[in-house]
Amino acid sequence: MSVFRPVRCLFSGSSIRCSRPRVRCRNFHTSLNLYEQRRPQFPGAKASKMDLIDQESSEMEIPDPEDKNFKEYTSEELEALEKRYTPGQIKAILAGEAAIDVEDLERRGVIRTDIGGLPYFDDLSKLRPVVDRDQLYEGPIDPNARRMTDKEFSDAWQKEYDQAVREAEMPPPKTEEEAEDRKERLTGSDRIAWMKADDRVPHYMGTNGPIPRAHTPSMLAPGLPRTFLNDEQPKAQVKKEDDEDDADPRDPEGVYNRLIKQTGLTLDQILEYKVKILVQHRVVNQTRLGKIASVYCLAVAGNGNGRLGIGEAKGQETEETSSNAKIAAIRSMQPIPRYEERTIFGEVEGKVSAAEVKLMCRPPGFGLRCQHLIFEMARAAGIHDLAAKVPRSRNKMNTVKATYQALLKQRIPDEIARGRGKKLVDVRKVYYAGRV
Template sequence: MNVFRPARCLLSGSSISKFRPRVRCRNFHISPNLYERQGDPNFSIVKASKEGVGENELDTDLGSENFKKYTPEELEALQRKYTPGQLKAIEAGEAAIDLEDLEKHGVIRTDLGRLSYFDDLSQLRPVVDRPQHYEGPHDPSWRVLTHEERTELWNKAYREAVLEDPLPEPKTPEEAEAQEARKHGGDPIAEMKADARTPYYMGSNGPIPREHSHDLRAPGLPRNFMSDDKPKVPVKKAVHEEEADPRDPEGVYDRLIKQTGLTLDQIMDYKVKILVQHRVVNQTRLGKIASIYMLAVAGNGNGRLGIGEAKGQETEETSNNAKIAAIRAMQPIPRYEERTIFGEVEGKVSAAEVKLMCRPPGFGLRCQHLIFEMARAAGIHDLAARVPRSRNKMNTVKAAYQALLKQRIPEEIARGRGKKLVDVRKVYYAGRV
């Protein structure tokens, strides 16, 4: 709302009353300004009480709903898992965290430049995490086999592998001697079977079987790599008519599915639309050859966008080729708060210039229909655009796509200035981390 405030100025020695509009100016972010926070009790400074509270502790219940204390059952489970010294370290680390900062300023980012806030402890990362020892119930007294124990178990597994594949009765003394020497080593197939069966760890009840342990090496041959008893399954030729999906009966996306690994459901969920379509003519020595030009845009509605071009004689075939080309060319588009762009960006292709500007929540997409469709396909909800010069449709789409890819995210600005990420976001985004 505009508030009019009278202002007086002197012109030619006479006093003339003048009105000028006083416009409320603020940055485009959702954090409240300082004057809006002065009367808010949630933003008041919480001081430490004198009785029973240290200098660095806060006598407040901030975060009591989202960050609750441990229950007796949880404390008992932690005591079984950690030593008393580790528990004290955990409590000291949690006490050092400012709950007010977590409640009021901590924001979990989901945009392209997000940080790795949480780790999925149910999955192992081979570079950082230690390998899993074995699958099954935890054995507190497990240990790695010694060289003597592993040698003894390997010899036992080798002899069992030799007995599984006996040779025919020897007819000469040389064959009998070779079979006797085979029991002590020299059979490559039996050696591979012994390597695949020898355990790694020793438990309370003896060696832990390989089926319950984690192999640190690359997977070898299967256990039954020499068995010829498997019945051969006849390979049936797939009939295209039986496997055809009713949504794609002609198999337009079959090649795209094989090359990209996408499913037909994912392809159908993409927002794909033809933005530019016109007739073109190519002059050759045989005369004028007319064809159709199409430009399509494709996006998943969650930060990915691509454009594709195609020419052809048939309208339907050209349309499919342009859509497939747009799906192949999809690239990630940076989004601030998953709704708008970072700052203001410009793009220029030939004589067409496009300027894109970020806008606050609820502003909407106030731009021409070509940029509107591109923003909606990329998942951008608040955007303003200007096209001051040429309005050529093809160049406008390409310039807008170029501008979206030219955004500078806060991480890049921080690295360029040699500062921390929080400094950049404090300046441009009011401290929201």
């Protein structure tokens, strides 16, 4: 579109009209234009317009059960709610459930599972070995539990010590001097009995006497499991490495045995990875003895769910070199940030030597429109919508490395929010059209 603007001529001084193209001007910031911003689907609703407030009594009315989007409460559930909430709170709960649209909740209430997701929920059904202690007692807690006095603790410790001495089949001390000498020396079975007594002695007194150590709740992190010398310990069974009967038919030559021992992965997990050789060619090294030929391989490995790694190897045999490259790629896998588990965050660039790569995010259903090397890397990482440009050198090895560098240097919204001092919700509204 063109506009006419009067311009004064430098020679005659008269005004003339000339045309120039209209340039689209916009401010230099990241906010979306008004026509690009997402309009709220529902206008502002007031309680008076929703007929939730009675003008005479000014009390909230319970909506009609037919208008509810959630399952109706049974009589037992209502009785349980009445024990915990007041009548006004119950009315507010019912009104809130009636006002929520299930379709809108399914569309907007998305829990992120990518690398940028926050731990909103804590799975209390699993025990973490560093923080949680194993639950040894499931009975009720004694309401009259109290800390033992010094006299009660010493008597309980002496009782546990005598029990440990009887288990060790030690002769009891004949005199008090011998007992004191055992406590001071603490050698052999005396030391074991002392340690057992410290491990078993209770610390709390309940209604019916001392509370056993296993029944006492503790806020401390669990320690290492204690084993004593005179306890019967099962002998560890040593597995022979050269046992050919235990060889897996899927890996008869044992190519992944060392990788399994180093990483703790199983053979099933390794075989599920998407591994492929992207670059393979012959190289020559000039030495004083002549030209020494070898094979170079560059492989890519990913689990299809946000992890990707590249590995390279060089050797004389093609098959052995490709196996080493695949193992190196699996060992070097790192998490790749993904937006909505399908594309990248914004636009990123990578450069290795003369090869430059520019990766761009795309909407759902766009697909992978890029060259075959980047296509294989995106598919291995679990990226489904992506566009890429390689404007300069297209060396295969440098292109793969530049793409891997670009995928790792993405700026996720969490980093942008921390850098700008804003909330994560505000950053997502600006950069990703309001989808939260």
